Each structure stands twice: as C-alpha cells, then as structure tokens.
Amino acid sequence: MGTVDSLLTPAEEKKKQGVGNSKTMAAFKELITLIKTNASSYMMYFALVVIMLVFQIWTKGVFFTAQNITNLVNQAAYVAILAIGMTIILILKHIDLSCGYVAGLSGAVAAILMEKAGVNVWLSMLIVLLMALAIGLYQGLLVTKLGIPAFITTLAGMFIFRGLLSRALAKTGTIIVTNETFKGMCQGFIPDLPFNHSRIHLVTMILAVIAVLAFIWFQCRSRAHKKKYDFPVASTSIFVAGLFAVSAVILAAAWMLAINKGVPISAVIVGVILAGYAFMLSKTKLGRHIYGIGGNDQAAELSGVDVKKVTLFAFCSMSVLAAVAGFLYTSRLSSATPTAGLAFEMDAIASSYIGGTAVSGGVGKVTNAIIGTFVIMSLTNGMNLMTIDISYQYIVKGIIFIIAVAFDVKSRKK
Amino acid sequence: MSDEYILEMRNIVKEFPGVKALNDVNFKVRRGEIHCLVGENGAGKSTLMKVLSGVWKYGTYTGDIVFDGEVQQFKSIADSEAKGIAIIYQELALFPELSVYENIFMGHEIMKGKQIDWNETIVQSKEYLKKVRLDVNPAWPVKRLNTGKQQLVEIAKALSKNCRLLIFDEPTSSLNEDDSENLLNIMRELRDQGITCIMISHKLREVTAIADTITVLRDGSTICSLDAKTDDISEANIIKNMVGRTIDDIYPKRLEKNVGNVMFEVRNLSAEDRATGRQILKDVSFNVRAGEIVGLQGLMGAGRTECALAVFGNPYKYKITSGDVWLDGEPVKFKNPRQAIKKGLAYVSEDRKGNGLVLIQDVKYNTTIANLEELVNGVSIDENKEIGVANKYKKEINVKTPTVAQKVGNLSGGNQQKVQIAKWLFSHPKVLILDEPTRGIDVGAKFEIYSIMNDLVKKGMSIIMISSELPEVLGMSDRLYVMSEGKITGQLDIEDATEEKVMKMAINA
Numbered sequence: 001m002g003t004v005d006s007l008l009t010p011a012e013e014k015k016k017q018g019v020g021n022s023k024t025m026a027a028f029k030e031l032i033t034l035i036k037t038n039a040s041s042y043m044m045y046f047a048l049v050v051i052m053l054v055f056q057i058w059t060k061g062v063f064f065t066a067q068n069i070t071n072l073v074n075q076a077a078y079v080a081i082l083a084i085g086m087t088i089i090l091i092l093k094h095i096d097l098s099c100g101y102v103a104g105l106s107g108a109v110a111a112i113l114m115e116k117a118g119v120n121v122w123l124s125m126l127i128v129l130l131m132a133l134a135i136g137l138y139q140g141l142l143v144t145k146l147g148i149p150a151f152i153t154t155l156a157g158m159f160i161f162r163g164l165l166s167r168a169l170a171k172t173g174t175i176i177v178t179n180e181t182f183k184g185m186c187q188g189f190i191p192d193l194p195f196n197h198s199r200i201h202l203v204t205m206i207l208a209v210i211a212v213l214a215f216i217w218f219q220c221r222s223r224a225h226k227k228k229y230d231f232p233v234a235s236t237s238i239f240v241a242g243l244f245a246v247s248a249v250i251l252a253a254a255w256m257l258a259i260n261k262g263v264p265i266s267a268v269i270v271g272v273i274l275a276g277y278a279f280m281l282s283k284t285k286l287g288r289h290i291y292g293i294g295g296n297d298q299a300a301e302l303s304g305v306d307v308k309k310v311t312l313f314a315f316c317s318m319s320v321l322a323a324v325a326g327f328l329y330t331s332r333l334s335s336a337t338p339t340a341g342l343a344f345e346m347d348a349i350a351s352s353y354i355g356g357t358a359v360s361g362g363v364g365k366v367t368n369a370i371i372g373t374f375v376i377m378s379l380t381n382g383m384n385l386m387t388i389d390i391s392y393q394y395i396v397k398g399i400i401f402i403i404a405v406a407f408d409v410k411s412r413k414k
Numbered sequence: 415m416s417d418e419y420i421l422e423m424r425n426i427v428k429e430f431p432g433v434k435a436l437n438d439v440n441f442k443v444r445r446g447e448i449h450c451l452v453g454e455n456g457a458g459k460s461t462l463m464k465v466l467s468g469v470w471k472y473g474t475y476t477g478d479i480v481f482d483g484e485v486q487q488f489k490s491i492a493d494s495e496a497k498g499i500a501i502i503y504q505e506l507a508l509f510p511e512l513s514v515y516e517n518i519f520m521g522h523e524i525m526k527g528k529q530i531d532w533n534e535t536i537v538q539s540k541e542y543l544k545k546v547r548l549d550v551n552p553a554w555p556v557k558r559l560n561t562g563k564q565q566l567v568e569i570a571k572a573l574s575k576n577c578r579l580l581i582f583d584e585p586t587s588s589l590n591e592d593d594s595e596n597l598l599n600i601m602r603e604l605r606d607q608g609i610t611c612i613m614i615s616h617k618l619r620e621v622t623a624i625a626d627t628i629t630v631l632r633d634g635s636t637i638c639s640l641d642a643k644t645d646d647i648s649e650a651n652i653i654k655n656m657v658g659r660t661i662d663d664i665y666p667k668r669l670e671k672n673v674g675n676v677m678f679e680v681r682n683l684s685a686e687d688r689a690t691g692r693q694i695l696k697d698v699s700f701n702v703r704a705g706e707i708v709g710l711q712g713l714m715g716a717g718r719t720e721c722a723l724a725v726f727g728n729p730y731k732y733k734i735t736s737g738d739v740w741l742d743g744e745p746v747k748f749k750n751p752r753q754a755i756k757k758g759l760a761y762v763s764e765d766r767k768g769n770g771l772v773l774i775q776d777v778k779y780n781t782t783i784a785n786l787e788e789l790v791n792g793v794s795i796d797e798n799k800e801i802g803v804a805n806k807y808k809k810e811i812n813v814k815t816p817t818v819a820q821k822v823g824n825l826s827g828g829n830q831q832k833v834q835i836a837k838w839l840f841s842h843p844k845v846l847i848l849d850e851p852t853r854g855i856d857v858g859a860k861f862e863i864y865s866i867m868n869d870l871v872k873k874g875m876s877i878i879m880i881s882s883e884l885p886e887v888l889g890m891s892d893r894l895y896v897m898s899e900g901k902i903t904g905q906l907d908i909e910d911a912t913e914e915k916v917m918k919m920a921i922n923a
Contacts, residue, residue: 229801231819283794285786291775292783298769301729302761303784303837304752362774 026235044354044371044404051375055382062385066260069253074186074332076377077266078103078325082348083355083369084277085321088314090352091294093361094143094150096315097345098157099322102135104341105165106323107330111175112168114182121179129323135161136319140312150315158345166338175336185269186331189262201262208254212247219243266328270370273324277366286310295362350397351376354404358412375400417483420445420579420610421466426477428458428465435461436475437634443579443627448601448611450621453631453656454828454856459614462631463581467501468494481579500572501581504588504854506564510557515539517556518571542570546600560715562593569600573609580604582613586620587854590713590882591917598624616856618649619885630655657858664857665889666865668872673892674704676740677876678759678845683737685724694720694732696900702845702876707867709891710880712920716897718880719764722847726761727751742844755784760843762834764850764880766827770834773823777815778804780822780833784841807836812862828859835866846870849880864890884913896920 055063062068082099089096106128113124135157142153169175177183189201196202219239226233233239257263281287289310292300301307325344330336355372357364376397383393421443428436436458443449451459464470466479468488479486481497488494491501508517515536524534539552548566556564565585572580582601586594598620601611605626615621621628628647630637637655640647679701685694695717702708710718724732725739727748739746741757748754751761763770771780781804782789789795789803804818813832815825822833831851838846848867852860867890871877881887887894888911896904896919904919 225797229805229817229819231817279794283797285790285795288779288783288786288795291779292772295772295774296769298729299763299772300783302726302751302763302769304755304841305783306750306752362772 044356044368044375047354047400047404048371048375048378051378051382055378055385059382059385063382064256066256068381068385069256070260070264072374072377072381073264073267075381076373077186077264077270078328078332079344079347079351079377080270080370080373081273081321081325081328082344083351083373084273084366085318086345086348087352087355087357087364087366087369088277088281088290089150089318090349090357091290091362091364092311092314093294093297094311094314095154095349096139096150096318097154098135098139098161099154099318099325099348100341100344100346101158101161101165102132102319102322102341103326103329103344104337104339105161105168106132106326107340108165108168108175108326108336108338110182110327111177111330111336112172114179115175115177116172121181125182125327128327129320132319132323133316136316137312139319140315143315144308144311162341165341169336169338174338177330177334177336182327183331183334184265186264186266186328187334188265190265190268192262199259201258201260204254204258204262207263208251208258211254212250215246215250216243266332269324269328273321274366274370281366286313290314291362294364347373347376350401353408354401356408359405359409360412372404375404418444419480420482422478422480423462423466424478424480426462426465426475426479428461428470428475435634436465439477439631439634439636441629441636442639443610443612446605446608446610447626448605448613448624449627449629450625451612451614451629451631452616452618452621452652454858457631457656457856458634459631460583461634463501463583463612463614466494467491467499467581495575495577498576498578499581500575500577500579501583502565502568502572502585504584506561506568508556508564508567511555513553513555514543514550514559514567514570515552517567518542518552518574520571522575538574539570542574543567545573545603546570547596547603560593562589562596565589565593565597566600569604573604577609579610579612582611582615584614584616584854586615586617591884592713594620616854618652618857621652622647622649628652632656653857656856664861665886666861666868668868670872671892672705672872672874674874676701677704677742678702678878679740680721680725681738683721683724683734683739685720685732685734685737688731688733694900695724698737698897698900698902700895700902700905702878704844704874704876705871706892707871707877707879707890709887709894710878710897711882711884711887711894711916712897713882715899716920717900718897719849720900721897722761722849722878722880725754726759726847727754755841755843758842758844759847760784760838760841760845761847762838762849762851764853766830766834771822771830771837774821776819776821777808777813777825777833778818781807781818781836781840784837788840803840804836807839811836811839811866828855831855831863832859835863839870843875845876845878847878847880850882851879852881852883852886884916888913888916 052063082103086096086099109131110124110128113119113127114121119127139153139157142148143150190203192201192203223233223239234242281290289300289305292303292305293307293310297307326340329340351372352364352369353359353372354375355365355368355370357369379396379400380393383396419442421441423439423441426436426439426441427434439458439462441462451462453459461470465475468491471489472487479488481499486497509520512520518539519535524531524538526534536552543550543552546566546569548563548570550559550563556567559567569580585597589597601613601624604611613621613624625647626642628640628642630640630652632655640652681699683695683698686692687694698721700708710721712718720732723730724734725748727750728734729751741759746757748757748759767773772783778800782800786795789799801818807813808815808818811832813836814829822830825833835851852863855863867877867879879887879890888908892908894906894908894911894916895902896906896916898920906915
C-alpha cells in the first residue's frame, strides 16, 4: 500500500499494484502455455528434478552429497556415450541391439592387450576402436547393402559378440586392469591449478563460470537471431528466469563437485563427445541429412541425400561409441568381466526415448538424451542408496520408460 | 425448414491455435441433390466436412449441425456414420492386401451368431458392386484394382453402411478422364436413388457439369450458394467468387518465346521392373530445348513418372536395358539423384507428402535440403544464409506461411507444393521436371505456379511438365509428347494439338 512518502495518490498507487499483478499474471499464464506446448521436451527435465528431489528426501540428504553426485556421474558416463550413439540410430528409425556386448567386448580386448600383452594403453584403445569400426562397418553394410533390417542384424550381433566376449575371457576369467591412465578415465578427476592449496577445486569453478557465461551468450544470441527474423520467442521475464535457473543449477552442481575433488574426467569425456555430436547434428550437412532420412527417407533420397552412406556412418559411429563406453565401464570397475554389456542397450534406448527422441523417427537431440540418461541413472543410483533390491529397479525403470514414451506419442498425436 | 434440407450447418466457428478456419459458416444441402463445395486451398472446405463427419467432435466447434431436422452432437466418426453420413477421402482408406468384399464390410461385418458369415458377405458385396457398376471379382485383393476402381469400392463400402449423405473429397484428382467420367455418372445414379452427395473439388469443369448447387467458401466464410437452375454457374463466376477477383486467363500468356538449343535429350530408353520383369518403358525418346515447356501427357500408368525417375538417377532401381541421355550437350549416366542434381536436373515429385517433402521439418529446411553445399561455411551451415534463402523464395513464389520456421506439414497443399518447387529452384537446375505440379491445388495457386513456370523458361530453363490434366498441358506447353503403356505414341506441336488428337494417342496401345 502507498506509504506516506509516496508521490502517487492512493488511487494511482492501487492502479500500479494492479498493473504489477497483471504482469505477473501474464508471465504466469505464459509459463503455463509454454509448459503445455513444449511439454514433451520439458517433461524430462521435470522428471529429473522430481526424481532427484524424491531421492534426496528418501535418502535423508545422502543423494545430493558431493561424493554421491560424483559417483552418479561416473556411473552414468558409459550409458551417456551409448545414448548419444543410439539417438542417431533411432532418429534414422533403426536400432542397435548389439551395442551392449560390443562395449563389453571392447573392454575385454583392451584389458587383454594392456594386461596380458603389455601393449601401451593408448595403442590398446586405438586397436579396439578400429575393431569397433570394423564391427560398425559389418553391421552397417548388412543393413544398407543387403537390406537386412537393423533389428535382426544387431540382434544377431548381440549373440555373436556375447559369444566372442566369453571366448576372449575364457582362459583368464575376469581381468583386473592395473593401468593408471586407463583407470583414471572413469575414476579420476581433472587436475587442479598447481598453486591452489585451498579445499576448493578452482579449475572446476572456473570451468563452471565459463560454462555459464557460454550458455548465457549462446542463448542470448539465439534469441536475438530469432527476433531478427520475427520467429516466436519467450517473453523477456520467462527468458531471464530460465537463464537464472539453469545458471544456478550449473553453479550449484559445480560447487558441490569443487568442494569434493572436482570435475570427474568421465564428465569431460562425455562433454567433449556430446559437444561434437550436438554440433554435427545441428550445424552440419550430415546432421541435416540424418534428420531428413528419419523424417522421410524417400524424400531425402530424391533430394540428393546419400541414404546408404549416412546410415553406414550411423552404425559405425554407434559401434565406436560403444567401444568408448566399454572403456569407461571397464575403467570404473577396474576390471573386464564376461557379463559386461548385459542390457546396456536397454539403458541406452530408454535414455534416448526419455530424452525426447520420437518413436516415429526424424526427431531427437543428443543433449536431451543425456538428460534421459541421468533420469535413468538417478533412479538406479537412488535406489541403490536405499538398498532397494535390483528387481524393483528394473520394474521402476520399465514403468518410467513407458510413461515417457506414452507421453511423447500422445503429445505428437495432435 | 427441415424437410427440404437434409443438412443444415449453422453458424459454424472452428478455431485452431492462431487460425480461425471456419468463421460463422452457413451451409445448407437439399435432400437428394448433388452439392459442390468449392474454394481455394485453406478456404475451409475440408475443415467443414471434418466438423460434419465427427473428426472434429462436438465441443471443439460452435454452431449447430442439423441433420434430418435434428441437432447432432457427433463425438466421433462412428456417430456420424450411424446417422447415415459417410465421407470418402482423397487418400482412400482401403486395405490393399484384403479382398474387395472384406473391405466393403470392414467394421460392420455380417455375422452369423459369433462368426462372420462370409457367404452372405460375398453375396451382398456383389449387390453393392453392381450398384456402382464395378465389374470385378469381389475376392480380388484391392491392390489389384487401379485408383478409379478402388474409389468405387469405397463408394460401395459407404452404400453398405446405408448412408444417406455421401461426401466426396477431391474424388477425381487421382483419376484419369475415363474413370472421372464414370464416377460422375455413378454420382448421378446415386442422386436418382435418393442419396444426397456433397463433392469438394477443384475441377470446375466437372463441378459445373454435375452440380445442382454450388457453395463457395473463401477464407473460412461462406461467400455464396449458386443454384444451377437459376444462377450464373459459369467457371468465370465461380472463380471470381473463390478468389475475390477475376482471373483473365487460367493460363498466363507468354508474350515472347525464346527457344534455344536442345538442352536435354533421351533416346531409346527401355526399362524393366526387376521384381516382375514387366516392361516399364519401351524405347522412349524425347527432348526439350532451352526456354521451352514440353508436356508429357498420358493416362495413369502410362509410364511418365517412371520415365522421369529413370533419368533422374533411377532411385527405385529399374533395370534399364537401353538408353542414352544427354544434358546440355554431354552424355550423362546418373547412378543416383545426387549426381543428377549436381549436373542440373531437378524433379518435382507428384506425391509431395509421400516423397517430395519432409513434413515434420520446417519450410527453411525443406527449401534448402537439395543444395546445402551453397549454405556451408567451412564445416557448419550458415543459418542466417539459410533463412535468407528461404525468405527469398517465400517471397518470390508467395508461400503463405507466418514464418519459414513453420512446419511444412501444417501448410495447405498449394503452399506445400510451392515449397517443393522452391527447393528445386534453389538447386539451380537447367532442366526442371514437374510431375503433376498442380494436383490438388486451388485455382489461385495454380495460376501462380503457371506464372512461375513462364518466368523460368523466359530465363532459359527447360521444363518438362508431366500432367494428367489435358487443358493444363494444352494451355502451357510449347510441344507435347503422349505416352501410353510405356511407349511414346505421339508428338505434337502446340499449334497442331487438339484434345481429340491427344486422347487418341493416349489410348493407343
């Protein structure tokens, strides 16, 4: 209400209050509309926040500790890599059921090379990546040249590579990995500044600030770009609120890591690969071609797109990423086991769909697939903290997966 | 009030986010008449019929539907069908692998206790086939019939549901002349049997020939209802009401013809279908010169599209047994569409939704997809340039869309076609093949496309126009070829061409 020193009359003061209210009302209304129209894309963020909060409460605060978040990142890294590769495959309306055992086999072969044959760690990984490339070519050629459906090709691959994994480890059983560099990939942290003796990991905070600034810059540029061409944009208040929220989350997460041991190396690996693929999909010819083939492969062919070559690339990329995922998984366990790879593809596929990849093809973003990954892995992580039996974990994962896809299908129906 | 009119739609308002598709539409149909609904694309005809048939259910629109004197509140298509309203869409809704009789009774099978009575089904299906004068074995799978006959099966299906009001949405757009004529006769017979028909069509010649009443919609409003017996139902008057202005000529005139040398030539092209061994093309030869429009006429199935695809990189892998192709003086052999595009050949597909456009992507995506090289800056695509290009063509061809970020699937048919044309123009072709460029497009947009064609040949492009619409081919071409059953059966200069001559060549086996 108007104070004594206000220059406005009570009537004018009341009007100003009214205007303020209607502005917030308008912003609120817009938020609701925004949520409704973009429901499917914001759904996963919402789900992630809900899941994390729920576990925070149920674990009495253990979930959001630095140690646990670091664990979560290391646990999720290999799934994230697989989800990136799988998203491309799914956009093209194919599928790759073999990526799990390709990952497992990759870890095993790397371990054998390093531990049993004494090969240099980098050379070992290179050799395995080439092996994965060959696998990708093999499966890709079956799909493109022979026209065997991807489901069948990769299902067969799943059997074959599972067998090869068993064979590879038959004589030795589980192989313990001793190489520090290799183990560091999914257990280590990025180094801090050498002169920093405080308990706060400076490099982490610096990276976070850079990330926030970059994010704000990109968002502002994109908004200005859209406005220049009269494309619809969110109102200023919503836009600023969004920037604030995301920046706050990034800084909070970074702080939590910084007071622990800093940014895990696995996060950097995932980040680099994510950036590369996101750039490819959104900014390059290849990306356009991928979306075109997924949206209407006949139209793409007639428009000059090399459907076979792009599809071959997708399968090669998937297998090579599966090898990287295998490295991360083996690194975290410090060992290559004969059961590595079991059901990896399930997590990858679920991550991608929860992240908004369309069941009907032609739509999907790798950045969102990572959110999907964190949805699934938070469930796993949280339920482990609560020592819930693994069978319940499967049930919950399955239910969440169905809900996410049902939502997507329904919101596309209009 | 009600007995004369079987249907009254009163004050219908239907809105979509950002668009008022129907703005206080009033639509009255007399019992037992053939009522034609015309209007430009986006005028609201399909939307009005979707409201009537229950696709847009009660509650999603305001206003009243009064059928047989009673206000109706259809919650679904089943509701409207139960009342006797049936709608036959442009894209037929049949099951190609199932038999004719299974299709006719799909959804309302004849039962004997808990089992389907197939004998009775076959007997009754024969009755309905007789009613539509379709002489086929009801046991044949529907895919064995051509489009025209399939449409008759759809009508038989509607009759078997005891419909009293039958709605046809662009029924003759995929039919050749013979089947079109047959369909119109069937419609007349249905009318004589007391079934009321509503026909949505862009083919004004057919509309004026068959309609008892013509209602014109424009921009979601009813403009007028013309009674065939008392009002002026000339094409000129209808067009005037549809577009709100007169169109002097349906086909824009070309004042100067600047025809140069032969730009594209095909000689002795023969091809087989790999799977069946059927001869698709038999010794086809034709050419087109710079600055020329060459028409390629023929009935459905004559092989015109196959001919175009065979030279455009053969994407469906026909077995080409012979043939030479020259483009701009040099011999070419395109192994895929990409090679063809690089050399300056472009193909605007006849099935824009099926293989011409990526409907879930936006206008700027579809406009640029055939020539991304021109937008690439190092490794990445210059998005500013992309928007610039899309806007340039949007303006030049007059694509009606709020922005170039609009999904192409949301545009009307005519505007989708314009986006397709924009895509190929951006690939800077020397030879442009247009396959049924104005199919399913309203008069206004057609004129725009014809004008664009004239502009292009004035600048020296060569255009091959494949079309089933005889008046269009005669109105636009400089020369025309006629195909029949995979062969070129005739070639005519435009001065010598008459409808009779062309028809004769088209039927000639």
